[in-house]
Amino acid sequence: MVLFQAQGIQKRFGARVVLENISLSIEAGTVHGIMGPNGAGKTTCFHVLTGHHAPDAGRIVFDGQDITGLKPHIIARLGISRSFQLMNLFDDAVVIENVMLALPAFRKMGSSPFRATFGDSRLTKAALAVLDQVGLADRAWHKSKDLSYGERRALEIAVALAAEPRILFLDEPTAGLGAKGTQALAQLIRQLRRQYTICLIEHDMRFLFELADRISVIHWGQVIAEGTPAALQANKWVARSALGAVA
Amino acid sequence: MITLSDIPARGGTPFTLPMGLFAAVLATAPFWLQWVGLYQYLGVEIAIWILFAMGFNLLFGYTGLHSFGHGAYLGIGAYGFGLFQKSVEVSLWGGLLAAILAATVAGAIVGAFLSHRRGIYYALLTIGFGQVFWFTAMKLHWLTGGEDGLLNIPRPDLVIGSWRISLNDNTAFYWFVAVITAVAVLLMWRVVNAPVGRILQAIRQNETRARFVGYDVWRWKWLAFTVSAAFAGLAGGLFAMAQQSAYPDVMSLHQSGVIVMMVLVGGGLVSFWGPVLGVVLYFIARDVLGGLTEAWLLWYGLIFVIMVMVRPEGLAGLLHTTAQRTAPPAAVPATKPEAV
Amino acid sequence: MTSLVPHLVNGLTLGLLFALIALGFTLIVGVMEVINLAHGSLFTLGAYLALSTIGAGWFAGTPFGIWWLELPMASRYFIGLALGPVLAGIAGMLLELCLRPTYGKAPLYGLLLTFGAAIVVEEAIRLIWGTGERNMPVPQMISGAFLMGGLIFSTYKFYAAGFAIVAILMVWLFLERTPYGAIIKAGAHDSEMVRALGYDLARLRLIVFGFGSALAGIAGMVMAPIWGLRPHLGIDVVIPAFLIIVIGGVGSFWGAVAAAILVGMATGITGAYAPAWSLMSMYILLIAIVGFRARGLLGRRSALEN
Numbered sequence: 001m002v003l004f005q006a007q008g009i010q011k012r013f014g015a016r017v018v019l020e021n022i023s024l025s026i027e028a029g030t031v032h033g034i035m036g037p038n039g040a041g042k043t044t045c046f047h048v049l050t051g052h053h054a055p056d057a058g059r060i061v062f063d064g065q066d067i068t069g070l071k072p073h074i075i076a077r078l079g080i081s082r083s084f085q086l087m088n089l090f091d092d093a094v095v096i097e098n099v100m101l102a103l104p105a106f107r108k109m110g111s112s113p114f115r116a117t118f119g120d121s122r123l124t125k126a127a128l129a130v131l132d133q134v135g136l137a138d139r140a141w142h143k144s145k146d147l148s149y150g151e152r153r154a155l156e157i158a159v160a161l162a163a164e165p166r167i168l169f170l171d172e173p174t175a176g177l178g179a180k181g182t183q184a185l186a187q188l189i190r191q192l193r194r195q196y197t198i199c200l201i202e203h204d205m206r207f208l209f210e211l212a213d214r215i216s217v218i219h220w221g222q223v224i225a226e227g228t229p230a231a232l233q234a235n236k237w238v239a240r241s242a243l244g245a246v247a
Numbered sequence: 248m249i250t251l252s253d254i255p256a257r258g259g260t261p262f263t264l265p266m267g268l269f270a271a272v273l274a275t276a277p278f279w280l281q282w283v284g285l286y287q288y289l290g291v292e293i294a295i296w297i298l299f300a301m302g303f304n305l306l307f308g309y310t311g312l313h314s315f316g317h318g319a320y321l322g323i324g325a326y327g328f329g330l331f332q333k334s335v336e337v338s339l340w341g342g343l344l345a346a347i348l349a350a351t352v353a354g355a356i357v358g359a360f361l362s363h364r365r366g367i368y369y370a371l372l373t374i375g376f377g378q379v380f381w382f383t384a385m386k387l388h389w390l391t392g393g394e395d396g397l398l399n400i401p402r403p404d405l406v407i408g409s410w411r412i413s414l415n416d417n418t419a420f421y422w423f424v425a426v427i428t429a430v431a432v433l434l435m436w437r438v439v440n441a442p443v444g445r446i447l448q449a450i451r452q453n454e455t456r457a458r459f460v461g462y463d464v465w466r467w468k469w470l471a472f473t474v475s476a477a478f479a480g481l482a483g484g485l486f487a488m489a490q491q492s493a494y495p496d497v498m499s500l501h502q503s504g505v506i507v508m509m510v511l512v513g514g515g516l517v518s519f520w521g522p523v524l525g526v527v528l529y530f531i532a533r534d535v536l537g538g539l540t541e542a543w544l545l546w547y548g549l550i551f552v553i554m555v556m557v558r559p560e561g562l563a564g565l566l567h568t569t570a571q572r573t574a575p576p577a578a579v580p581a582t583k584p585e586a587v
Numbered sequence: 588m589t590s591l592v593p594h595l596v597n598g599l600t601l602g603l604l605f606a607l608i609a610l611g612f613t614l615i616v617g618v619m620e621v622i623n624l625a626h627g628s629l630f631t632l633g634a635y636l637a638l639s640t641i642g643a644g645w646f647a648g649t650p651f652g653i654w655w656l657e658l659p660m661a662s663r664y665f666i667g668l669a670l671g672p673v674l675a676g677i678a679g680m681l682l683e684l685c686l687r688p689t690y691g692k693a694p695l696y697g698l699l700l701t702f703g704a705a706i707v708v709e710e711a712i713r714l715i716w717g718t719g720e721r722n723m724p725v726p727q728m729i730s731g732a733f734l735m736g737g738l739i740f741s742t743y744k745f746y747a748a749g750f751a752i753v754a755i756l757m758v759w760l761f762l763e764r765t766p767y768g769a770i771i772k773a774g775a776h777d778s779e780m781v782r783a784l785g786y787d788l789a790r791l792r793l794i795v796f797g798f799g800s801a802l803a804g805i806a807g808m809v810m811a812p813i814w815g816l817r818p819h820l821g822i823d824v825v826i827p828a829f830l831i832i833v834i835g836g837v838g839s840f841w842g843a844v845a846a847a848i849l850v851g852m853a854t855g856i857t858g859a860y861a862p863a864w865s866l867m868s869m870y871i872l873l874i875a876i877v878g879f880r881a882r883g884l885l886g887r888r889s890a891l892e893n
Binding site: 549 | 622641688689695696698699700702703706711821822826863866868870871873878
Binding site: 050052071072073076077081082084088089090091093094097100101102105106107109110112120158161162163 | 250251252254257312326398441443445446448449453455456457460461462463464
C-alpha cells in the first residue's frame, strides 16, 4: 500500500522556482531513493515533504491523511522522521540524552515539571535499545561532540529512529563517510528496512542502486525519471543529465 | 568545561552541597552581614536580585534566548504591587499576586512576538519592547508617577493565621524575602532537572532538531519567556516593598543590561548557581568598589568585557576549573557516572 | 498643510544623518556579521571628543590651550570635525581587537561584548564629561535661521543635510571607485572569498571597524546640535541603525540610504503630531517589522538569520 505520496509539489523562493512539479509515491516497507545533481532541489524537496517549508502548490498525503502545510513538529508526531545532511545534534548533551529527547515517552513527560529525568530506567533502556540498533550503545554516556564523524552520523540516524517513526527520511547519510563507513551504513539500512519505510537522498549512486527498490531522479526541480534501479540504468535521460554511469 | 547540559550526579535531589551552602548563607545572613561591614538592606537587595536572576537564567542560559530588556518585567511587577496597594487595597499577598500577574501578562504578550525568532533579532526585539515599556512608564504620569515614580508604597504586615508580623524592620523583611527566594530556587532546581529543563536546553542547542523530533518549539520558547517574566514580576513586587516606591529606571536598557552582565560574570551560562554568584559579585562591586571610586560601574563593565573575551564561563566556571586542577582527572565513563 | 513642511525637512535631514550612521553599521555587519551594539556609543564618543577639541579640553590653562582658544571658532570647529571622528575610528579599531577572541564562537559572545563595550564607553563618557546635557558650539556662519518660500529654516539643519549628502557620496565613491573600497565591498558580501583571494582579512576587519566607527563619530558631531549631547544617547542610535538595515537589507548601500530617509521622515512626521512619541515610533516600527517577517527591501540573507 502507498504509505507516502506527494502530488504536484511546487516551491518558490522569491522569484526562484526550486521545485516545479514533484510527484512521488512510496510503498510501505520499501526503500525509495532520490537522486540528482547538486542544486536540483533534493534537499528542498525533503524540507517540503517533512514540513519545514509549506509547498506553494500540491498535496502531501501520509497514510491517507493530508499533511500538506502542517507544522514540522506535528508531522514528526504523526510518524515521519528525518535525518539531516549537515548534522543536527544536541552538541552539549551526552549521546544517550540526544536519543532520549526524541523518544515520544520523554516528550510526553515534558508537561509534568517535576519528574526526574535520568532516574527513569524505562527511558534509559529504551534509549539504549535505539543506540544498540546503530551500534553506539557503548558510547552512551560520552558527549556527542566527542564522537568521531562516523559515530555522529550514526547518532544522527539514531535520533531520527528514537522518535518511533513509520517512515524515515535520510538526507545524504553517507556524506563524508569512507568506504568502510558506507558499508556499515548500508548494512544498517538493510536492517532498518525490515521495520521502517525509508526514503533516501543520495549522491553515491552505487549505494543507492544497491539498496533502493525504486528511485526518483530529480533535476531542474522536476522528477525527470522514476523507476527501479535496473530500469534507470537503461534510461537515456538519466545518462544524459550527466549523472554518470554506475561503475 | 562544565555546561548546563551536564547531567547532575545525584539526579534532581535538592540535597546537594551548593544548595546546602546557599540555604546556610541565606539563613544566617542577618547575623554576620554587619560583622563584615555590610548592612541588612543589602541582604534584601541581594535576595531579590537572586530571585530575578534565577528566573532570568532559565531563559538566558538554559533556553539560550538572550533578552536585553528584562528589567521591564521587574518594573512592571513593582508598579503592579504599588498600584494594587494604592488603588485596590493594602494587602501583602494581593499585591504580590498583582505584581506576578502584571508581569506575566506583559511577558506573555511580548513573548508571543518574540518566540518565532532567536539570535540577534530576538535580542533586538527585547530591547525594543524594553524601551517601549520604559518610555511608557516615564510618560504615563497619571499612572506611574512618571520620572518621579510611585511613592509611599506601604509594606503590609505578614498575617499567618492569628499571627501578625510587621515587615517594616529590614531584618524581618529580609527573612520574608529569603524564604520566598529559597522556595523559588528550590522550585527552579526541580524544574531544570526535570524533562522540562532538558527540553529547554535541547531547544538552545538545536531548535531545528527539537522541532523535527516533535517539540512545539514556539510554545516552549514562549513559556520560558513568560515564566522568567513571572519571576521578574515577583522580584519587582518585593523590590517595591523594599524601597517602598517604584521608578522607571529599572526598566531602562542600562538596568536590563546589568542583569545580563551579572548572570554572565557569575557563570549562568555554565552553572545553575552562576546567577547567585553573579548577583553577589555585582553588589559587592557596587558597594565595596563603589565606596572607593565613582567609576565602579566602569570597572565592572570592563571586567564583564574581559570575561566575555577570555572566560565566558564566568566565576562558576573558574571555580570549577580550579577545583578540577586540584583533583585527579576522571576517566571517561562507559556507564552512567554515578548510581542514582 | 504648510506647517508639515518644516517637519518633512527635519525628517529628511535626520534621515540623511541616519544614513551615515547606518552605512557605518551595515559595513561592519556585512564584513563581520557582528551587530555592533557599541556603534551608538562611538557616535556619542565622537561628538564628545569633537566637543573637547573645539574647547581646549585637557589642555585648558596650558599655553597651548590658551593659543588654541584664540583661534577662530570656525577653524576649531572644522578641526574638531576631522579629529573627533578619527579618534572615534581609533576607538572602533580597539573594539575590533577586543572582539577577536569571540570570532568563531556563537554570535552571542560578539553581541555581549559589544554590549559591554557600549556600557563601558558610556560610563567613561559620563565620568569624563558629566551626566548633564552639553551643547555643541557651532560657528556663526552655519547657525541661525534663514527665510525661504515664506518659511523659516534653520541654517544649521540645512548645512547638516548638505554635509550628509556630501559624506554619503564620498563614501559611495570610496567604495565604488577605489581599490580598497572594492575590497571592503567584496568583504561585506563574502569575507571567506576575500581571504581566499589573499587579502589580509584581519586587517580588513580592523579598517572596516575603524571606518564605520569614524562615520558614526562624524554623524554624532553633526547631529549633536540637533539631538543634544548626553552620555546615554547610544541606544537611541543603535536601534534605528538596526531598523534601517533590516528594512534596507544588510550590506545594501542604497537600501540603507533609502531606508534611513524613510525612518528619518517617519520620526520627523511623528514629531509633528506627537513629539514625545517620535523617538518611540522607531521602537514601535522595529517591533512591527521584526516582530513579523523581515528580510528587507534590497538585502540578502545573512548570518543574522539563524
